[in-house]
Amino acid sequence: MVSRPAPASALPPGAELPEHAGFWRAALDAVRDPVFVRDPAGALRWANTAGERLAAGAAPEFVNVTETTGKVGTGGVLRPARIGALPGGWQAWTLHEGGGRRRPEDFLAEAGPKLAAARGRHGTARLIAELAAPALGDWVFVLLPTTRGRWEWWSSGAGPPGHGRIRRVPAQAAPVLAGAFAATSRPEVRAVPGSEIDALPSVVAEQFQAHSEVSVTSFGGHDVPGAILIGRRSEPVFGSAQPRAIEGFAEAAGTALANAHRFALQEEATRGLESTLRPxxxxxxxxxxxxxxxxxxxxxxxxxxxxxxxxxxxxxxxxxxxxxxxxxxxxxxxxxxxxxxxxxxxxxxxxxxxxxxxxxxxxxxxxxxxxxxxxxxxxxxxxxxxxxxxxxxxxxxxxxxxxxxxxxxxxxxxxxxxxxxxxxxxxxxxxxxxxxxxxxxxxxxxxxxxxxxxxxxxxxxxxxxxxxxxxxxxxxxxxxxxxxxxxxxxxxxxxxxxxxxxxxxxxxxxx
CATH class of the missing domain: 3.60.40.10 (PPM-type phosphatase domain)
Structure with a gap:
């Protein structure tokens, strides 16, 4: 007969867990993931050993994304975290596996429903940038063609998210970028040479100056011209599986943008029909x-x-x-x-x-x-x-x-x-x-x-x-x-x- 361990919630009759802080600190210190505890006012009150090592003596930045998810910024890098509610309004922010290796499938499973729920071209592109940083890179730019030979961009990274329009770089000055915009097959990650980064307008180029690697990929065969620029300063979150994670995400992002375009056409047709039918x-x-x-x-x-x-x-x-x-x-x-x-x-x-x-x-x-x-x-x-x-x-x-x-x-x-x-x-x-x-x-x-x-x-x-x-x-x-x-x-x-x-x-x- 094989003995199975009881679930964590199955305590012996009459047993109670200790409530004093020393017990919980000792328990959380053994967790390999960085854990940060904040009081109801949002102040950092404690971090386990993994958290202190990650912060390296600096004050971490906490960014709420949803009620249960957020991002912790250390050393100029934002890392995804789970937010756990504690009694009295306190919170425990736990980074995913120390900000280290995750499976691309887990990331794509989390991002997929959010992309599917996005509405509108602007909202979808902004969400793509926010989901991609910092999971896929430290700075992310989503580039889509717009009117008058320009590119519209959305960015996310260590600083505030951005949005604007820039001049389109000629294909001869940025052939790798031009190839990504023109691609109609499945997304493929390609490294962007420094000369092409320098050819970009300063609002984009300056964000990638200190990055060890900048890559680009298209949105796949969805009739959605555009590209995702991803800059990375540190080791890839998914290790050797990083290209697979980027390409899978770009495919899902292309589907979301194609759906947004379809919805926009339907709304335009609906408004046109309404204008002719409304008394x-x-x-x-x-x-x-x-x-x-x-x-x-x-x-x-x-x-x-x-x-x-x-x-x-x-x-x-x-x-x-x-x-x-x-x-x-x-x-x-x-x-x-x-x-x-x-x-x-x-x-x-x-x-x-x-x-x-x-x-x-x-x-x-x-x-x-x-x-x-x-x-x-x-x-x-x-x-x-x-x-x-x-x-x-x-x-x-x-x-x-x-x-x-x-x-x-x-x-x-x-x-x-x-x-x-x-x-x-x-x-x-x-x-x-x-x-x-x-x-x-x-x-x-x-x-x-x-x-x-x-x-x-x-x-x-x-x-x-x-x-x-x-x-x-x-x-x-x-x-x-x-x-x-x-x-x-x-x-x-x-x-x-x-x-x-x-x-x-x-x-x-x-x-």
């Missing part, structure tokens, strides 16, 4: 006030399947539309843009709402989309005593009118869904708004909002009418604000579908 502020129309609540569901795009438009016509009237595309997300947003742009063009040559809906219905069916839409659209025109609002509907929730004198009315405008059947039929109705009356157009994101604690319970038509009845006599902006507050209170922190609300108020005429 514009409502047009100014004499005799009318328009107020809005537009809140797409959470998602990548800042737009969704619900939409509105208020477009001014040459005769002073306005074309208004509120609609809801079936579904949500990018596909619904794309169809939303198609519908909005189609209606923006059609209303210039056609005023009849039923005809507009019929033409849009034919367009959606001909386009082969499997999505449908509900819409209410029409005209808002100033008349002598207020506004005439003429609306046509395609399967949309009925418009509501808040009469300043009291009461909430429903405008009956029957119609079928748009984009489902070639036989769809649409109706049109006109309602008059006296000064202070408000016509409210909205999508079902309001009535189908789910309760924050009971998801099967919807806000519903009854609650909507109750809220609006309490708003009779208020101006449009106050009505919309109170409705928004009521629905958000109902939702709490839970998600919701797209919401679009347009309030049309008959405003006082200018004298």
């Amino acid at each position: 514009s502020p409502p047009a100014q129309v004499e005799g009318a006030n328009f107020d809005l609540w537009y809140e797409p569901a959470a998602g990548v795009l800042g737009v969704g399947g619900d939409f509105y438009d208020v477009l001014r016509r040459e005769d002073g009237s306005a074309f208004v539309v509120v609609g809801d595309i079936c579904g949500k997300g990018a596909e619904a947003a794309a169809l939303t843009g198609r519908v909005r742009h189609s209606l923006a063009a059609l209303h210039l040559v056609e005023r009849d709402g039923r005809t507009l809906l019929r033409l849009l219905n034919e367009l959606l069916i001909a386009g082969g989309s499997n999505r449908f839409a509900t819409l209410v659209l029409g005209s808002v025109a100033a008349v002598e005593s207020g506004l005439d609002v003429t609306l046509a509907s395609g399967g949309h929730p009925a418009p509501l009118v808040l009469r300043r004198g009291g009461g909430v009315e429903e405008v009956s405008v029957p119609g079928t869904l748009v984009g489902i059947s070639a036989q769809a039929r649409f109706a049109e109705a006109t309602t008059h708004l006296d000064e202070g009356d408000i016509c409210l157009l909205y999508t079902d994101g309001v009535t189908e909002a789910r309760n924050r604690t009971e998801s099967t319970e919807l806000f519903g038509d009854e609650r909507l009418f109750t809220v609006l009845e309490s708003c009779v006599g208020l101006p449009a902006h106050e009505v919309v604000a109170r409705l928004r507050e009521a629905v958000r209170e109902w939702l709490g922190n839970s998600g919701h579908d797209d919401i679009a609300v347009l309030a049309i108020e008959a405003a006082p005429r200018a004298e």
Whole structure:
């Protein structure tokens, strides 16, 4: 039978470890890794024998990286350390194997998740430099091409991290560097001659003057031109495995930069799509006030399947539309843009709402989309005593009118869904708004909002009418604000579908 040692935490019943400092000092002095103990104020209070030997009588520099990792600077060299929390706010900083030999695999396993979590070109390049120093060298420069024939650089080392731009060195003056920038195969570490270092701008060259070796490698076959310059004054951390550690790190760094570039392109495309799909502020129309609540569901795009438009016509009237595309997300947003742009063009040559809906219905069916839409659209025109609002509907929730004198009315405008059947039929109705009356157009994101604690319970038509009845006599902006507050209170922190609300108020005429 083989006897196995008990784990360190398995103490005999009733046993306690000594708490006096002499016991712990003696125990830590036997540890071959340098250990530095700091008090809650951050002052160095004790170091074991390995730590004293490493510090060589000088005061070490402590740099926090995360709550559990940091760097200890001695003799101008920063070395990675683990930070252990001790009782009373004290800390024990332990260097990895005396700042000596580590396995490249361990270093790459630690760096990989951090690189994968990096975002943006700038943040990724800065992180690459910070991770590489001091594990791979005492000073590290990340060089990436930028505009106007220049290089952008990020540095990390014994001093503060840096960032800037420098002139690009011609290939004939620095062939090794030029080869690294042009490389498309796996990274390969190459020594940089002193003449090439001298050819670099002083902000880079001066940092490498006292280094015994400066090496360079590309980022591998990721379509990421650039290089990592690594200067070393002391023995390599990974010994003979140092080139393997650098090349493995450069490969992972190239992947991170390629991902950052991809994300940047996606964000640019998303912003471009949003700019074409996001509704514009409502047009100014004499005799009318328009107020809005537009809140797409959470998602990548800042737009969704619900939409509105208020477009001014040459005769002073306005074309208004509120609609809801079936579904949500990018596909619904794309169809939303198609519908909005189609209606923006059609209303210039056609005023009849039923005809507009019929033409849009034919367009959606001909386009082969499997999505449908509900819409209410029409005209808002100033008349002598207020506004005439003429609306046509395609399967949309009925418009509501808040009469300043009291009461909430429903405008009956029957119609079928748009984009489902070639036989769809649409109706049109006109309602008059006296000064202070408000016509409210909205999508079902309001009535189908789910309760924050009971998801099967919807806000519903009854609650909507109750809220609006309490708003009779208020101006449009106050009505919309109170409705928004009521629905958000109902939702709490839970998600919701797209919401679009347009309030049309008959405003006082200018004298």
